[in-house]
Amino acid sequence: MALSSGTRLGPYEVLSRLGAGGMGEVWRARDPRLGRDVAIKVLPDDVAGNPHALARFEREARAVAALSHPTILALFDIGEENGIRYAVTELLEGESLRGALARGTVPLKRTLDLAAQLADALASAHEKGIVHRDVKPENIFLTKDGRAKLLDFGLARQSALPSDPSFTDSPTEEALTERGSVVGTISYMSPEQASGQAVDFRSDQFSLGIVLYEMLTGARPFRGNTVAETLTAIIREEPEPLEKAAPSVPMPVRLIVERLLAKEPSGRFAATRDLAQDLATWRLHISGTLAGGVAATVAVPQRRWAGKPLLAGVATGLAIGAIALGIWTWRSAVPAAPPRVARFTIDLPPGQRIVPSWDTHFTFSRDSKTLLYLANAVTGIVGLHERRLDDVESRLLPDGKGLRNPIYSPDGRWLATVDSNKALFVKIPLGG
Numbered sequence: 001m002a003l004s005s006g007t008r009l010g011p012y013e014v015l016s017r018l019g020a021g022g023m024g025e026v027w028r029a030r031d032p033r034l035g036r037d038v039a040i041k042v043l044p045d046d047v048a049g050n051p052h053a054l055a056r057f058e059r060e061a062r063a064v065a066a067l068s069h070p071t072i073l074a075l076f077d078i079g080e081e082n083g084i085r086y087a088v089t090e091l092l093e094g095e096s097l098r099g100a101l102a103r104g105t106v107p108l109k110r111t112l113d114l115a116a117q118l119a120d121a122l123a124s125a126h127e128k129g130i131v132h133r134d135v136k137p138e139n140i141f142l143t144k145d146g147r148a149k150l151l152d153f154g155l156a157r158q159s160a161l162p163s164d165p166s167f168t169d170s171p172t173e174e175a176l177t178e179r180g181s182v183v184g185t186i187s188y189m190s191p192e193q194a195s196g197q198a199v200d201f202r203s204d205q206f207s208l209g210i211v212l213y214e215m216l217t218g219a220r221p222f223r224g225n226t227v228a229e230t231l232t233a234i235i236r237e238e239p240e241p242l243e244k245a246a247p248s249v250p251m252p253v254r255l256i257v258e259r260l261l262a263k264e265p266s267g268r269f270a271a272t273r274d275l276a277q278d279l280a281t282w283r284l285h286i287s288g289t290l291a292g293g294v295a296a297t298v299a300v301p302q303r304r305w306a307g308k309p310l311l312a313g314v315a316t317g318l319a320i321g322a323i324a325l326g327i328w329t330w331r332s333a334v335p336a337a338p339p340r341v342a343r344f345t346i347d348l349p350p351g352q353r354i355v356p357s358w359d360t361h362f363t364f365s366r367d368s369k370t371l372l373y374l375a376n377a378v379t380g381i382v383g384l385h386e387r388r389l390d391d392v393e394s395r396l397l398p399d400g401k402g403l404r405n406p407i408y409s410p411d412g413r414w415l416a417t418v419d420s421n422k423a424l425f426v427k428i429p430l431g432g
Helices: 051-065 097-101 108-126 181-186 201-217 227-236 251-260 272-291 312-332
Strands: 012-021 024-031 036-042 075-081 084-090 094-096 140-143 148-150 362-364 370-377 382-388 394-401 403-408 414-419 425-429
Touching: 012 036, 051 075, 051 084, 094 097, 097 140, 097 201, 108 140, 108 148, 108 201, 108 272, 181 227, 201 251, 201 272, 251 272, 362 403, 370 403
Parallel strands: none
Antiparallel strands: 012 024, 024 036, 036 084, 075 084, 094 140, 140 148, 362 370, 370 382, 382 394, 403 414, 414 425
16 A cells, blocks of 8 residues: 555554654655644664564564653554554654754754753653663754654663563664665664663663763764774774864763763663653753853862872762852852862872772761762772762772662661662661
């Protein structure tokens, strides 16, 4: 059954063709019952008899139907007419993010606004056990009213941790022989997805990080002349630092993107909801500072102290805290001088070093004289370390292995943490 203007699919009257992709054609149609125009996605004839394609089509419908979020394309209906399977969604007016990127980079404020919307949408999906697995500019639509819409859950899977390690359903299957489409898909894969490993919600975080990098710099972070070179870059190579590729991007935003692009999933956000909150927070802070004419970045001295390793993770955390404090101070009273960030090092026994984790958390004691932070040593032991700011040594807290998210009690006598599985709430008496 060929579609044309006037064709009916169930109660819907087809009006005009909007576009097509590897997994379906999209048509504008009219729903006479509700008096509204909708979009209908149908499987093309050449794949309609493919059981894998049909399974993907149905999987997309189930995934979208399980979600209800303003940044996720709304699904209204599914059906079959004369052998044609179709899904009915809201009709969007605007352009894809790919179309916007063709004109150049996206302004910082707009990038953060879109990123916060997309992260919130992904967080909602991840909390329901759904992983998109194909986050890229072609699947992000920008509506005329300024909102983002996340499209095409055709690769989404409930609880996307396949029990069968041979599962390889990915864009590479159908795109490897399509000139031009390979780069557009492969370039947004996570390292674990590119290497055929099991993926979870953190794979979407990596893909979103690639999208943010491209919005800020105008170029993808991982590129190659062939599919193999691109995959190798994703798995093994580090992108050009944002401080060089886009020097005007504030440090907090650079840190978020760098965290998203961590090669190991454990280096990314423990929950996509945390990512969404961080993006929303910095969107507001940076918008406020830009509107007030105050610089949105803070200069951090770039130096090492001779003979001592630099604790980058703690310094990064201190930098973020100092920036946030500076913004809060500016809102209440203009400071006499910009915030000053100081770096310090830690002395460790010979042969050991602190390796900062992107999951590092830190807190100050009530008297602001002690810093508690999470770190892991070369031995692989992860735990809470304590450092007096007037001292040159740090120590692993007794029974502090595997603990994180430290919070001092108001009187400074107790420390609340959770274990590495976030399944146990622990109180550690500090004495005094």
